Amino acid sequence: MMEKPLWVVAGVVTDGERVLITQRHDTEEAKGLWEFPGGKVEAGETEPEALSRELKEELDVTVEVGEFLTETLHHYPTKSVLLRSYRCRCEAGEITLHCHQAMAWVTPSELAEYVFSDADKPLVSLLREQR
Template sequence: MREVTAAIIVKNDQVLIAQRADNDKLAGKWEFPGGKIEPGESLQECLKREINEELDVEIDVLDFFGESIYTYQTGSIKLMAFWCKWISGNFTLKVHSKIAWAHSYELDLYEFAPADIPLVEKLKQSL
């Protein structure tokens, strides 16, 4: 099982979501940004690196939010999400086609990747 991280970045009661690019396996699906953990890397280090690589911003990783386990055709992933705070930088799309800031009551308007759906449901109760 692959371990993957996700950032729950909140600003003004809205959460950052990102749409997977057209060349991605899950093209068009929305997700909480993050990525695969490199060998020897902590979950927090992974999130900071991935968010910087994908969106060109710096974040602080705060408390653990929750996890989701999902089996895709390519294998199972364990998605571990953390509350994060945007520290600096301007959002630049490097691997996503779009980003959006959404209120919790707006999350149902977006089609999320299957592994992210349990996190969306939990987030709707948290914000």
């Protein structure tokens, strides 16, 4: 029997037409891949609360969590991930990378130039279609 999927949230942080993407460290499981920042939902948290906490921890910014965008269930060889993503807007703070090796502000059409983790690929497609 498959384990319960890991419940994670991702933020599509926007700045005008551009969105923020972050690159994982080469030492991590999905080394060097790009993703939308976020993380695990802890017990007792709502998804927006978890996303706000994770973006504060990872990027040192305060965000307003907006509309729900999409949900992806992806099965990796060692685990399954349920990824739910939301549009976000920075309200305060300057981005400081605490958990990633790089970041980029890109337009939806530029997303195709980056290699994303498998769980993030449906979100990339959605954003490219919405432009």
